[in-house]
Amino acid sequence: MSTTKTNATTPFADYRPMPGQYDECFGPDGWPRRAFVRLVDHINGLGRESLDTLVSEGLALVRESGITYNAIEEEGERTRPWELAFTPLVVHAEEWRVLEAGLAQRTRLLEAVLDDLLGPQRLLRERVIPPEVVLSSPEFLRPFHGLPKVGGVRLHVTATELARDATGQWQVIGDRTRAPSGLGYLVENRIITSRAYPELIHHSNVHRVAPFFMRLRQLFESLSPRLTPNPRVAILTPGQKSYRYFEDTFLARYLGYTLVQGRDLAVRGGRLNLKTLGGLVPIDVLWRHISDDQCDPLELAPDAIEGVTGLVQTARSGNVSIANGLGSKLAQTPALLPFLAAANRFLFGGELQLSTVETHWCGQPESLARVLSDLDRFVLRPAFAVRGDGLIRPLQMSAEARQELIGALRDRPQQYVAQAMTSRSTTPVWREGRMESWYVALRAFQIQTGQDVAVLPGGLVRVSPTPQGVENPHGSTQLGQDCWVISDGPVDQTSTLLPGEHVPLRFVRGGAELPSRVAENLFWLGRYSERAESIARVLRTTMLRLVGEQSVGDLPEMPRLIAALAAIGQIEPDYAVKELQGSLPSLDDALPASLYTIDQQRGLSPSVTALADKATAVRDRISLDAYRIVQQIAQELATPVRIRGRADTRSAINRLSRLITGLLAFSGIGQESFTRTLGWRFLQLGRRIERAWQTAEVLRATLVDPDERSVLEAVLEATDSLMTYRSRYLLRLEPDATIDLLVTDETNPRSIRFQLERIVEVLDPLPLEPDEVGTPYERRLAFELLHRVRMAQPATLAIAEPEQRRATLDHLLEVLTEGLPELSNAITARYLIHTLPSQSLTGQV
């Protein structure tokens, strides 16, 4: 292996490590450190252009995978793509082993501390930890005291926030013991980075992260309170609005666990159950990603809606295994940090191998005095809770704010923890054609079993151009980075979670275990995708006529198409009234603009937004390809194309075409790559009901009045049936044949009858109450609508009465436009609304 100092044209040529810090990549002599030698060589070998290409391809991959990060910002909650720095942080295994030992020791210590605090409290009685730190903490929730351990421990998965000081020593900034986030991003970072450097990662003996997840899975399975070969493990997520949601869906899919929210769960018969379409199914192990105080409205806060009523008692009885154990949040209390070394001496009789950054709890007078005497050297944090946004920096404060802070510190010193400002190491980050030196924060992860502690080789790295930028784990100026631990010799090559061949496989069919919430989301996913397609088709048909050779006034189909657009909710209903049209903006402006507006509640843009939203809600249930397609569809409408301030018709048509293609691809996946489980049935139901309803609305707006050829042609075009029509009747356009094809033809996948036949088929095998007698309401409704369409004669439907209206057709379509939403409501009432509103009772004194 040759190591050259970088020459002038290579990416590392102008890399200048930040002075005064430890640089991860280059030693003080200007040569790459041992761990980084191969990487520096490799990147220099690539050259600047290839590196740029590699980064932009990688970023495209990130965007396509839909890796997002819900950052909670001040104006509301927003999703932004996860951003990655494509240079990994590399640590040599010899160095890592030291850190690993320190992390394992710390994990055991935190476990012992927590177990003591939730038990005998010797640490407080002996004043090893000031009792006030725990007893006055609002985070010490008494219902968790005395709960049994789970598989011999309370802290199953923990994380440690680390920084490396100027001398190269790793130091702990804080602990994460509640439900540490980041494992999902870590895997994504690894996948994307290894795609960027496939040969390099193979030849560098990088320790794999998959074995860690295999141990995690073994651990969860071992925790089951029931002796069963297939314990059901679920991840309890706070839900779609949470910053954790992307990661939770990823982990559910990666580990093969059911993703649940509080309202999917119910405690019945003293056990925790998942509410599914087929009834309740027991959950054995719950990987809890919601906060401790949110777990149970009965024993904790009555507004704890993320959890489930009765969970604490279920844990107390040992009927469900919750990881991390309830109450685990207490161990990450920042005010404990200064006392952990003493706790280790008290509990284990030795010193901590891994040091903690200088931290003071201001509730002790001598600590407060010390902090106040040298305030600029510290950052302050809330003493009892870990909060990303809770950091106070006296050094950057105005004189006035500073005085206020000093007042607050004197008034309520016990509320604050002061930490010496962290010195952080730097590492190279390729940014806009330059290799920059950015600050590093490392989050390491540990798994603890009753026997031992496993430390993940590597971790989640955040880098930022400023040291402040990496402090807040949700900060917006930072990038993620992969972390490689490399050995000189070969490492365990496991890089997939698929079980080995020796594991006997149990054949299963997906079935009734579909949470009602997921069924509901799939149902609406189907409805919105169909609604979007239907609107897009009518809109495209209309706009193609706007840009055609003939003047719009000469086209008899235009008023009908406008009426159809108004009927399906895309444009202001006033457009359908001739007399009012003059007072409205011209169609040339209004139609292209209507693509992007959210004014019409049932319009295209809100439907596409809702579609993307529903896809996110079920992203653990649909394939990555399907999810990607939906994201691309949503992208089409994200920014309007304007020419001289007006939305442009031609580019709007192009976008509609791309949108329709995307929606077709999405429905193709639904048809071809979705197993025929209950979930698929609800997707189908939503799709078929919406298509039948949209078609009925469009036909009612266009075909009830007798028509000229061009109207028939436009309607066939808008319903994607023109090609079928031509293949049958060539150029003869007749009303009865058109109505047959769109209403009564059981072979046309676009006809109303086709939809109703499918609805009846799909409804049939859905589960019913065991003691139910007779045909349930929603099935009767579906039968009735189908029956009416089956019995209708196309020739009769096409007859125009003396007063020139097709009354029979109108009546049939009216029955359909009223009956289909009713059918949707009936299905919702039976299957999708599973819970009554709950209320809290209190007694009185």
Place this chain on the structure above:
Amino acid sequence: MPESSCYRITHRTEYRYSDPVAICQNQVMLTPRELPRVRCHRTDVQILPAPGQCRSHADYFGNPVHTFAIETAHRDLSVTVASDVEVQAPRYPEPDQTAVWEGVRDAVLSGQDPDWYAAEEYRYPSAMVAVGAQFADYAAASFTPGRPILSAGLDLTRRIHADFRYDVTATKVDTLAEASFRLRAGVCQDFAHIQIACLRSLGLPARYVSGYLRTIPPPGKPRLVGADQSHAWASLYGGSQLGWVDLDPTNACVVATDHVPISIGRDYRDVAPMRGVVLGGGSPALTVRVDVVPVASFG
């Protein structure tokens, strides 16, 4: 004052719902805990309709808790707890003979008091009881420097009784000590919270006691059945010699054999007699009947 009193207590809580309840999950804290001067001879919890699951455990503060769920549709729920309790009269020294209050405070703070840890928990603010200068200032008139602790505590109890208006419309079950202190009004729960806030604001451990008070009918009148009520008061830690002293600011007295303690916590929230989450139910109507019947003995 009698050496001891025996009571047969019946506490019946009934919920009547306008709509059916599909399921309810509840916790009750209505059975008496054992205390140095309180013996529970018998306690019995009856729930109708009969729950599928009923488990009991002792909470963090040592109070018995019953947790149950009713998983069949119902429109009424009744919980009846019957307990036979014997209460011993406390033996307190003359209030002027008790330890100086600052000494009690400092011995807990420093850990020199051998029983400091049992009191430590109750020095800190809790969910419903904040501490602050307003409480400390109010308490300072009673807790003058060097005053014996029971003398000062009794004085504070009487002042709260005198300065605060008993008014069932002024506060609600979730009113915080700060609010009732500002209002200068409330019920026994608020008076107890205010007294606890005052004591904690001086650095003294104080806890919340829920229980019952025997009602003594006017001379010549019979005792009214079901007219008794739950009650609450404060308990002050008076040092290792004196131990916990229960003080009733609602009635301006030291607690003796007319009071029957049930549960102890930092404030009302720790000892709420009944908690529940129900699915459905519409608007519930709650009735509570309490009988505290003095009996000669439990022979």
